[in-house]
Amino acid sequence: MVEEIGTNTEGDLIINVGPQHPATHGVLHLVLTLSGETIKKVEPHLGYIHRSIEKMCESLSYRQFIYVTSRMDYLSSHINNHACALTVEKAMQIEVPQRAQYIRVIMDELTRIASHELWWGAMAMDLGAFTPFFHAFRERETITDIMEKTCGARLTMNYMVPGGVMVDLHPDFQKDVKSFIQLYKSKFEEYNELVTGNIIFQNRMKGIGILSKEDAISYGCSGPVARASGVHCDIRKLYPYEIYSQLEFDEILDTAGDSFARYMVRLKEMQQSIRIVEQLIDNIPEGEFQAKTKAVLKLPKGEFYQRVETARGELGVYIVSEGGTTPYRIKFRSPGFSNLSALEHMVKGLKIGDLVAAMGTLDLVIPDIDR
Amino acid sequence: MIAMTNEELKIKLTEFLPTITFEEGGEWLNVFVTPRELRSFVQKIRTSEDVLFDYLFCLTCVDWKTHFNIVYHFSSTTYRHNFVLKVKIDRANPEIETVSDIWRTAEMLEREVYDLFGVKFLNHPDLRRLIMPDDWQGWPLRKDYEDAINMIKL
Numbered sequence: 243m244v245e246e247i248g249t250n251t252e253g254d255l256i257i258n259v260g261p262q263h264p265a266t267h268g269v270l271h272l273v274l275t276l277s278g279e280t281i282k283k284v285e286p287h288l289g290y291i292h293r294s295i296e297k298m299c300e301s302l303s304y305r306q307f308i309y310v311t312s313r314m315d316y317l318s319s320h321i322n323n324h325a326c327a328l329t330v331e332k333a334m335q336i337e338v339p340q341r342a343q344y345i346r347v348i349m350d351e352l353t354r355i356a357s358h359e360l361w362w363g364a365m366a367m368d369l370g371a372f373t374p375f376f377h378a379f380r381e382r383e384t385i386t387d388i389m390e391k392t393c394g395a396r397l398t399m400n401y402m403v404p405g406g407v408m409v410d411l412h413p414d415f416q417k418d419v420k421s422f423i424q425l426y427k428s429k430f431e432e433y434n435e436l437v438t439g440n441i442i443f444q445n446r447m448k449g450i451g452i453l454s455k456e457d458a459i460s461y462g463c464s465g466p467v468a469r470a471s472g473v474h475c476d477i478r479k480l481y482p483y484e485i486y487s488q489l490e491f492d493e494i495l496d497t498a499g500d501s502f503a504r505y506m507v508r509l510k511e512m513q514q515s516i517r518i519v520e521q522l523i524d525n526i527p528e529g530e531f532q533a534k535t536k537a538v539l540k541l542p543k544g545e546f547y548q549r550v551e552t553a554r555g556e557l558g559v560y561i562v563s564e565g566g567t568t569p570y571r572i573k574f575r576s577p578g579f580s581n582l583s584a585l586e587h588m589v590k591g592l593k594i595g596d597l598v599a600a601m602g603t604l605d606l607v608i609p610d611i612d613r
Numbered sequence: 614m615i616a617m618t619n620e621e622l623k624i625k626l627t628e629f630l631p632t633i634t635f636e637e638g639g640e641w642l643n644v645f646v647t648p649r650e651l652r653s654f655v656q657k658i659r660t661s662e663d664v665l666f667d668y669l670f671c672l673t674c675v676d677w678k679t680h681f682n683i684v685y686h687f688s689s690t691t692y693r694h695n696f697v698l699k700v701k702i703d704r705a706n707p708e709i710e711t712v713s714d715i716w717r718t719a720e721m722l723e724r725e726v727y728d729l730f731g732v733k734f735l736n737h738p739d740l741r742r743l744i745m746p747d748d749w750q751g752w753p754l755r756k757d758y759e760d761a762i763n764m765i766k767l
Contacts, residue, residue, distance in 0.1 A: 289744035297754055459667050459690055462718030473690060480693060544638050545697075547671075547686065558671050558686070575671040575686075583721040612744060 250275070254282060259597070261290050267364055268608030270582075279593045284586040292612040299572040304330050304404065304539040307569070312398035314574060315610035317357040318552040320349045323402040328483055329548040329559045330404040333541045339530040342406030343484045348419070348522050349389075349401065351515040355426070356385040357553035357605075358512045365505070365602040366437050369446060374437055381429060384422045388415065404539060406532030419523050423516060433509065447502035451588040451600030454499055461587065462580035465555025466507040467604060471499035477551040491518050504603035540567055554578055554605055578610040616694040617664070625664060626696070629657040641686075642696040651700055652710050658687065659715050665689045666696070669716040672723065674730045676756045680704050681732060685712070702732070711737040729754040 247256055254277050261271040269290035275283035295314060299307040308326045312319040324346055331338060338346075363378030386396040391412040393401040401408050412418075437443055453463070458471040468475045476493040478486040494510040496503035541563040549558050555577030562571040581604050589600050617625065619642040626633060626642075630650055636643035646654050658666045671686035685698040702709050711734040713720040723734045724743040731752035734740055742749065751758055 289746070292744045294753060457717070460717040462668065462670055462716070462722075464670075475690070545643075547640070547697075549670075556670065560671060560673065560684075560686075562675055571675045573671065573673040579721065579725075580670075580718050583718055587717075 247273075253277075261287075267606065270606060270608050270611070274594070274597070276594060279595075281589050281592055281594060281597060284589060284597070286582060286585070288612055290612065291609055293609075295613045296572055296574065299569055301568060303567050304541060304569070307572070308403065309398075309400050311574070312400050313609060314576065314613055315552060315554060315557070315578065315607050316397055317360060317607055318353055318554065318557075319397065319399045320346075320353040320401060321550055321552040322557065323400060324350060325548055325550040325552075325557050325559045327402045327404050328550065329546050329561055330539060330541065332548055333544070333546045333561065333563065334404070334535075334539065336405050336533050336535060338406055338484075338533055340485075340527045341529045342531050342533070344522050344526045345407050345411060345531065346402055347484055347486065347489075348519055348526075349399075349407075351518045352385050352388065352419070354515045354553045355512050356382050358508050358515075359385075361508060361553075361605045362433065362437075365605075366443075368598045368602040369443065371437065371443070374433075377429070377432060377436065381422075381426055384418075384425060388418045388422060391415070391418065403532070405535040406530070408532075410531045411526070416523055416526070419519060423520060423523075426516060430513070438505075438509065444502065446596075446599050447505060447603075448498075448500060450501045450592065450596045451603065452498075452500045453584055453588050455497075457584065457587060458499070461584035463555070463584055464577050464580065465551070465553070465605075466494075466504055466511060467555065467581050467584070469494060470496045470503035470507045472497040475556065477549050477556055481549055483548070483550060489518055489521055491515075501599050501603040508605070538567055540565065541569070549575075552577060554607065554610065555581060574613060576610045576613060578604075578606050578608075582606055582611055614692050616689075616692045619696075622664070622694060622696055626658070629661070630654045636699070639697070643699060644696060645699050645701065648700055648702055648709050651712075655685075655698070655712055655715060664694070665691045667691070667716075669712070669718055669722075672719055672726065674726045674732055674754075676704075676730065676754065678704075678756055681707050681730065683709055683726070683732065707732040708735055709733070710735050713737055728752075731755070 249255055254275050256275050259272040259274055261269040271287040273285040295310050298310055308323050311322040311326050314322055359378045359382040363375035366374035390396050392415055393399045453471045455472045458468045458473050464475050472495055479493050491514045494507045496507050543565040544563055546561045549556055558575030560573040561569050564570040589597050622642050634645045658664050666687040666689050668688040668690050670688055673684050675682045681702050681704055683700045688695045713723055723737055726732050727740055728743045728745055
């Protein structure tokens with residue numbers, strides 16, 4: 243790979259971005275072909291943190307493999323665990339208690355807020371504004387503290403298990419979440435004052451990295467990236483799981499398809515998540531937090547697929563079972579992988595500085611792409 | 614726009630290609646197509662106004678030791694119906710036509726399958742290793758793959 247660097251026969255400059263570059267948030271390696279400052283080609287080189295999670299899962303039991311998935315998209319670890327637990331429950335037809343369903347959805351939405359917070363801070367940092375990062379982390383820290391109290395972990399939660407959740411909520415949970423909601427609401431306007439309304443920021447974001455609706459579908463994009471291009475793709479609305487069908491929230495759509503649209507979709511999504519948490523936090527039913535399941539889970543022979551909406555888009559878990567205690571084959575359809583494939587199309591013909599502005603709004607998490 | 618049920622899809626897809634076979638079980642309709650008929654079949658499901666499968670959300674391969682199954686999960690963003698397409702290919706000489714010109718997402722997904730299973734996608738624009746190093750020997754996700762140094766057996 244390194245020997246490609248230099249100049250090609252047409253006089254274009256070929257350079258590396260990454261694998262260790264502050265704007266790629268992890269070990270993403272892009273090889274750019276530049277004509278002057280204009281991007282002609284973007285080629286991602288993946289695999290720097292490939293752990294072959296799919297192969298590992300083939301020798302892990304249905305209780306164990308969930309722990310590995312926390313390490314895929316580490317910012318959505320609750321939602322990854324949730325997807326796996328749902329797939330196993332679907333295959334074994336386990337009925338999940340109401341209390342567990344409520345807890346799961348609250349945790350999912352808090353995770354989504356925390357993930358978007360981090361993205362927001364990191365994206366502003368990519369564009370040269372360092373302060374928003376601290377503002378974002380101030381609120382995100384409160385969420386990780388809430389998680390730590392209940393799950394014992396701040397990043398790789400491993401909280402959701404087949405049949406429910408691992409332990410019951412911490413007694414302070416409701417109080418903490420409510421004070422977080424208040425804090426969040428009082429601070430949210432700062433985000434807009436600090437970044438959204440900034441004219442330099444808007445000039446760098448508007449009209450950059452445009453992805454049309456047709457292309458977003460063809461590239462298999464999902465999540466905020468596709469919704470900013472006008473594609474209805476929120477799995478929580480289209481193929482509801484758990485109690486999402488009973489909840490009131492909006493699917494945020496935009497039609498511009500540029501970086502600014504993706505930015506606005508995520509900001510508005512955070513508020514919708516707050517709305518969901520508010521609906522649930524006072525109404526968590528009493529009862530069991532976990533269904534009674536056997537110690538060793540055996541899935542029936544067959545194939546099972548479950549889609550969920552993570553902070554980045556559609557995560558699919560595809561299990562092929564031969565009837566044993568371990569999966570025969572498992573495939574994770576990760577949202578980041580497909581979103582990344584649209585990058586070249588988005589930035590072709592733009593200046594090199596715009597690459598960062600466009601890539602930042604894809605919200606790539608590299609362990610999710612490499613797996 | 615109303616999504617077709619599995620039964621309705623079954624009838625419709627049989628109209629496109631009478632030789633397809635179905636596999637029972639599962640939440641979605643499972644359809645088998647021969648490698649030779651794959652291209653003409655997928656072009657029809659992509660363009661036909663009645664089904665419009667424009668969203669390929671998962672493409673992968675399953676190693677059944679005697680053969681490979683290439684598995685495509687399709688969805689329609691207009692009608693919201695889904696179905697699973699499977700193509701059985703020879704394991705000794707795994708080759709299949711690409712669909713990356715129809716669904717752009719397939720370009721990366723097919724590269725991933727090539728990288729981890731060694732399946733050759735014919736007419737693919739850029740079929741190279743994606744995740745593993747360029748000089749890597751063997752195909753890691755195959756069932757008979759052994760790597761004495763890096764593999765952790767549980």
